[in-house]
Amino acid sequence: MGSIARNIDGKVLSDLEESLLRLVRRPIQLTITDNVHSMIHIRNSNNGFRVRLHHMFLEADAAVLRSLASFITGRKKRAPSLLRSFVASHHSKIRKAPAKPRRVVLRHRGRYFNLKELFDRVNQDYFANKVDCHITWGARRPVRRQKSIKLASYSERTKMIRINPVLDRSYVPLYVLAGIIYHEMLHHYLGIESRNGRQMAHTKRFRRFEEKFPHYHHMLAWKEKNLHRLLGR
Ligand SMILES: [Zn+2]
Structure with a gap:
């Protein structure tokens, strides 16, 4: 059950959630991810939204959050330029696939079960x-x-x-x-x-x-x- 959530300050997370709720004015179910490719993922859910955000957004300022909120409620495919430049400037936060993958030995076969x-x-x-x-x-x-x-x-x-x-x-x-x-x-x-x-x-x-x-x-x-x-x- 280890998760990136374990390393996140709960206060910061709830602040982010509250800010988005205030801006979007619809129910939001927020998940923080450590994704490599998808920084923002939005889905409609009932009368609100299911939003998955990279943890870099825990550091977003008010302007970025406003832009994010309009992206969530809007129907545009392409993220506003402010959001795109925020992601670009936080590129170092995105986990890199290690150049040489750490060798993890997976043991699938047990005595009785594979x-x-x-x-x-x-x-x-x-x-x-x-x-x-x-x-x-x-x-x-x-x-x-x-x-x-x-x-x-x-x-x-x-x-x-x-x-x-x-x-x-x-x-x-x-x-x-x-x-x-x-x-x-x-x-x-x-x-x-x-x-x-x-x-x-x-x-x-x-x-x-x-x-x-x-x-x-x-x-x-x-x-x-x-x-x-x-x-x-
Ligand atoms: Zn469990």
């Missing part, structure tokens, strides 16, 4: 193959010493889903692992939203999507019942 195969199946069944993040088994750590256990996580920075290897057991049902992967893929798919200045990963919208997984309630019940077993207790 994560890539499961990921591909979930991607096809629920996301029309639109999810393009990575997946790997996490490092094995002695679980007995852990107080709580995180079965899976998603990092927005590295676009990586990590699945705890305690789930690589013969008694873990396929639908449970698929459901856990589905949850983490949703984090990639939906991004981290901000409402009233609070960053939320598990929004109502997220929960609605989550319940589309047909074995959702079974999966929760299974996890509840078997957590001690996974922990080796």
Whole structure:
């Protein structure tokens, strides 16, 4: 569940959201991204807008925000020149693809489950193959010493889903692992939203999507019942 939101000052984010609300005068659902190509993405949503902005806009001044607001409410395809020059002058904020990609070893094959195969199946069944993040088994750590256990996580920075290897057991049902992967893929798919200045990963919208997984309630019940077993207790 790591996200760029973790590094963002909540105050700055809520200020940005409030300023846009004031200028646009329609409901806005704001998501801050670390995208490389798309700095501004706007979609109509009900009677308002769903807006995805690169984190450079956390530093935008009033004039830039006014220009942004008119771009949001207007129907022009091309961003106003003030916005374009703002993006150009904050170019250094855009993450660069490393010249030499860091070598990340993805471990797909476990003893009982191949994560890539499961990921591909979930991607096809629920996301029309639109999810393009990575997946790997996490490092094995002695679980007995852990107080709580995180079965899976998603990092927005590295676009990586990590699945705890305690789930690589013969008694873990396929639908449970698929459901856990589905949850983490949703984090990639939906991004981290901000409402009233609070960053939320598990929004109502997220929960609605989550319940589309047909074995959702079974999966929760299974996890509840078997957590001690996974922990080796
Ligand atoms: Zn989550």
